[in-house]
Amino acid sequence: MSDGRDDRVGRERFRPPEHPNDHFLLTTVVGSYPKPAWLTDVRERHEADGTAVNDDEWSEALDDASRLIIGEHERAGLDVVCDGEMRREEMVEFFAERITGYEFKGPVKVWGHSYFDKPSVVSEVAYDDPWLLEEFEFSADVAQRPVKVPITGPYTLATWSFNEVYDDAAALAYALADLINEEIRHLVEAGARYIQIDEPALATTPDDYDVVGECLERIVAGLPDDVRLCLHVCYGDYGEIYPEINDYPIDEFDVELANGDYEQIDVFADGDFEPDLALGVVDAHTPDVEPVAEIEANIREGLHVVPPEKLTVSPDCGLKILPREAAYAKLENMARAARNVETDLDSGAIDAAALRAGRE
Known part of the structure; x- marks a missing residue:
């Protein structure tokens, strides 16, 4: 596979003008964020009969919620923000509802009393209207900081759906990757420059890393060099897909390691890790808010793998299952911890080169 990373513009575009330190650890979110309680209430009344709301x-409520969460991300101190996916309920259903060729035939049981409205591909998938353009344009207009756009990846969309048309999941994933490329082209024309592809399904079927690689090649085809592409793969055994991910045409690889106490950080500490590392430094699965000092230690784990100019600081995953107060506190502490580590790097209190040399 080709590697376009060397020609892509780096993270300095995302450095805020008022940034206080010479070093810059990019801080951002993975995507989802707790919805305000009132939004859920309004949704239920809107879906009930369409007359109460x-x-x-309903559109005004979504705009208000998006505006609110973007503001929270900025107040927390993040360098790159998003609207917390206020307009989305589920990462596969949201896109399946917008892709021609998908159909919903009813929910399937996942576990216990939990159900998933698993979509079916009943005809060849096709691109009709943009999926995220209005969402991005609204967010970009509201935000004072750059906006990231998370998109569920084609491999996850394919493997988490019933396939009644294509020869196999790989063929469906390739077709979906072409559609995502078209969607990103619209987003780029509107000004988007930071795209995140979410592929949680890769963690459960790591032998298909080559399928995901081909999908990514299709996704980046023809995109400008200044588009930053992040691949997020939460949980799983990263050793099953590394070093193969070095061949992916991505700028950043986002991993969930705080939840596992960084037991897998050594997977990437061989000195050959190529993309930037987006490191989860707060646990998305617990409402316990990590102290700033603990998050600083977590950030230093990433400096064992990449130099500061290649380290992005983020939560492990989306934060939507947490109480909103806890989610905000985690982000605020995370941003503060990143700035503290930058100060220590500037002063020499942290020797990043020595940290990498000690782990390789």
């Missing part, structure tokens, strides 16, 4: 009122 009409379409225009």
Whole structure:
């Protein structure tokens, strides 16, 4: 596979003008964020019969929630923000509803009393109207900081759906990757420059790393060099897909390691890790808010793998299952910890080169 990383513009574009330190650890979110309780109430009343809350009122509620969460991300001190996916309920259903060729035939049981409205591909998938353009344009207009756009990846969309048309999941994934490329082209025309592809399905079927690689090649085809592409793979055994991910045409690889106390950090500490590392430094699965000092130690784990200019600081995964107060506190402490580590790097209190040399 080709590697376009060397020609892509780096993270300095995302450095805030008022940034206080010479070093810059990019801080961001993975995507989802707790929805305000009132938004859930409005949604239920809108979906009940469409009269208690009409379409225009529902649209206004979504705009208000997006505006609110973008503001929270900025107040927490993040360098790159998003709207917390206020307009999305589920990462596969949201896109399946917008892709021609998908159909919903009813929920399937996942575990216990949990159900997933698993979609079916009943005809060849096709691109009709943009999926995320209005969401991005609204967010970019509201935000004072750059906006990241998370997109569920084609491999996850394919393997977490029933396939009634294509020869196999790989063929469906390739077709979906072409559609995602078209969607990103619209986003780029509107000004988007930071795209995250979410592929949680890769963690459960790591032998298909080559399928995901081909999908990524299709996704980046023809995109400008200044588009930053991140691949997020949460949980799983990263040793099953590394070093193969070095061949992926990505700028950044986002991993979930705080939840596992960084037991897998050595997977990447061989000195050959190529993309930037987006490191989860707060646990998305617990409402316990990590102290700033603990998060600083977590950030230093990433400096064992990459130099500061290649380290992005983020939560492990989306934060939507947490209480909103806890999610905000985690982000605020995370941003503060990143700035503290930058100060220590500037002063020499942290020797990043020595940290990498000690782990390789």
